[in-house]
Amino acid sequence: MEQRNISRSGKHLTREERMIIERMSRGGIxxxxxxxxLDRHPRTIxxxxxxxxxxxxxxxxxxxxxxxxxxxxxxxxxNATARGPDLKLGKNYQLAEFVRIRIVERKESxxxxxxxxxxxxxxxxxxxxxxxxxxxQGVIPGVTNESLxxxxxxxxxxxxxxxxxxxxxxxxxxxxxxxADAETxxxxxxxxxxxxxxxxxxxxxxxxxLVERKHRHVIIRKLPDKTQxxxxxxxxxxxxxxxxxxxxxIFKSIxxxxxxxxxxxxxxETSERGSTPRTHIFYAHAYSAWERGSNExxxxxxxxxxxxxxxxxxxxxxxxxxxxxxxxxYPRRILGYMTPFELFDxxxxxxx
Numbered sequence: 001m002e003q004r005n006i007s008r009s010g011k012h013l014t015r016e017e018r019m020i021i022e023r024m025s026r027g028g029i030x031x032x033x034x035x036x037x038l039d040r041h042p043r044t045i046x047x048x049x050x051x052x053x054x055x056x057x058x059x060x061x062x063x064x065x066x067x068x069x070x071x072x073x074x075x076x077x078x079n080a081t082a083r084g085p086d087l088k089l090g091k092n093y094q095l096a097e098f099v100r101i102r103i104v105e106r107k108e109s110x111x112x113x114x115x116x117x118x119x120x121x122x123x124x125x126x127x128x129x130x131x132x133x134x135x136x137q138g139v140i141p142g143v144t145n146e147s148l149x150x151x152x153x154x155x156x157x158x159x160x161x162x163x164x165x166x167x168x169x170x171x172x173x174x175x176x177x178x179x180a181d182a183e184t185x186x187x188x189x190x191x192x193x194x195x196x197x198x199x200x201x202x203x204x205x206x207x208x209x210l211v212e213r214k215h216r217h218v219i220i221r222k223l224p225d226k227t228q229x230x231x232x233x234x235x236x237x238x239x240x241x242x243x244x245x246x247x248x249x250i251f252k253s254i255x256x257x258x259x260x261x262x263x264x265x266x267x268x269e270t271s272e273r274g275s276t277p278r279t280h281i282f283y284a285h286a287y288s289a290w291e292r293g294s295n296e297x298x299x300x301x302x303x304x305x306x307x308x309x310x311x312x313x314x315x316x317x318x319x320x321x322x323x324x325x326x327x328x329x330y331p332r333r334i335l336g337y338m339t340p341f342e343l344f345d346x347x348x349x350x351x352x
Contacts, residue, residue, distance in 0.1 A: 012076065013040070013048060018069035021048060025067045051075050055105060061305060061319040071142065078141040092124040099131070100142040107149060107304055110135065112330070115337045149304055172265040175255060175291055178282045182253055185214045188347045189252035192295035195226050195261060196302060196312070203313035207320070208234050209302065210254070211294045216332060217344035218298050220324045222315060228264045236272050244273050249351040251279040258286050301327050 013021075017038055024034045031045040038045070052072030055063050078093065095117070102113045110131040117125035126134070134140050135148065181187035189212070196207040206226040210219040219238070223230040239247045256262040262281070271278040284291040305323045306315065328341040335343060 013044070015069070015073050018048070018052070018072045021045065021072070022067050022069040025049060048072055061315070061322060074142045095122060095124045096140050098122065099140050103143050104147050108330070110148070111333055115331060115333070119337070173280065173282050175282045175284045178253060178255065182213060187252070188212070188214050189250055190214070191251055191254045192292040193254050193256045193262070194292065194295045194299060195259065196299055196306070197226055198312040199309045202311045205312040207302070207312055209295060209298055211298045212340075212344065213294055215335065215340050215343040215347070216294055216298070217340040218324055218327045220302070220320050222312065222317065222320050226261050228261050228267070231261050232264070232267050235268055239271065239278055244271055244278065246351055247278055250348070253280045253282055255282045255284055255292055257284050257292065298327065
């Protein structure tokens with residue numbers, strides 16, 4: 001039988017061929033069959049599948065590796081640029097790939113990436129401003145302004161309107177009565193609390209989020225619904241986890257909005273192990289989300305992984321814990337590029 005010559009020496013894969021490879025590989029077709037369709041050598045297809053391999057998250061936030069034609073084309077163009085005399089970033093391909101992985105795959109900001117380069121002493125490390133300029137100029141393969149979650153999501157600041165005063169049915173303390181140390185973030189143990197809800201008409205599940213104001217440590221708990229009973233059960237669970245005495249030291253106050261799920265301040269404040277108070281609840285003014293800015297910022301970070309419209313009932317406890325861990329291990333400029341986890345752990349040891 002006559003053997004076909006499928007080497008096609010000297011001719012690179014085209015973008016259209018890479019798109020065909022992506023469709024066929026995701027359809028479960030093996031490399032040898034793809035090679036027959038494209039009239040290429042099987043090893044060419046195998047190398048391309050490896051070269052364009054990326055990690056995606058499925059709907060349950062489980063990682064899986066698939067082939068991306070865009071990634072394969074980016075690597076090809078980067079390699080082609082390497083043969084020319086004028087490669088950006090001083091021909092530091094390792095730095096360019098480091099930036100791409102951190103920003104695109106790990107969802108880190110350019111500021112955090114720049115700090116990591118300085119901390120590890122990478123050759124060719126650049127400052128935050130320079131890194132933003134490189135991204136604006138499109139000189140880092142695979143990284144554009146669309147890759148920057150904050151830059152493409154952040155809206156222009158609008159003039160704040162005066163808050164409308166709404167009388168809470170349950171009474172409770174106003175944010176104006178909150179201790180000065182909580183306002184200035186000088187004292188550990190003052191938190192903000194909120195709910196993230198799923199789509200209208202969905203299962204009704206929600207995420208309870210708490211953020212410590214001083215160190216920005218985040219706690220996320222999945223709730224079966226957004227009722228007072230579910231919120232109270234989650235708070236009692238945290239009290240049992242830390243113990244009543246430590247809970248009072250860790251959760252000195254909690255600031256919430258005027259949602260119906262937080263109106264029973266007496267139940268939230270009183271320990272289930274007696275009539276002694278376990279924390280103090282303060283209510284922000286109506287339509288004043290900026291009074292709980294740390295909580296709003298944490299919720300935006302959570303939305304990087306759990307998009308609006310996603311049914312929270314489909315999230316496993318492991319998936320929620322993974323998001324919580326990512327946020328708490330994310331370096332912050334405001335914390336001197338330390339992580340909330342590191343600083344929160346120090347506080348926990350002090351109150352042990």
